[in-house]
Amino acid sequence: xxxxxxxxQAYIAEGFHLAEDFTEQTARLAxxxxxxxxxALIKSAFKKTRSELRSNIKSSLFNYTNPGIILAxxxxxxxxxxx
Numbered sequence: 001x002x003x004x005x006x007x008x009q010a011y012i013a014e015g016f017h018l019a020e021d022f023t024e025q026t027a028r029l030a031x032x033x034x035x036x037x038x039x040a041l042i043k044s045a046f047k048k049t050r051s052e053l054r055s056n057i058k059s060s061l062f063n064y065t066n067p068g069i070i071l072a073x074x075x076x077x078x079x080x081x082x083x
Contacts, residue, residue: 037050
């Protein structure tokens with residue numbers, strides 16, 4: 001019988017790469033949101049969007065997510081049974 005060969009090293013590297021890409025994209029988005037808000041504070045032309053940006057930052061950057069939820073979404077608990 002042929003049993004599948006599991007390459008744990010490649011699986012771990014791929015999981016790390018996906019998590020690193022997600023973190024990098026999230027950090028970049030947060031950087032853009034904060035810089036947009038700083039620009040709105042400086043320029044009076046952006047006065048209307050200032051409150052929208054403030055609520056957007058509060059709703060998206062200042063909320064806590066349980067690490068277990070992130071691991072479950074990435075399939076960590078499901079894939080552990082394969083190894």
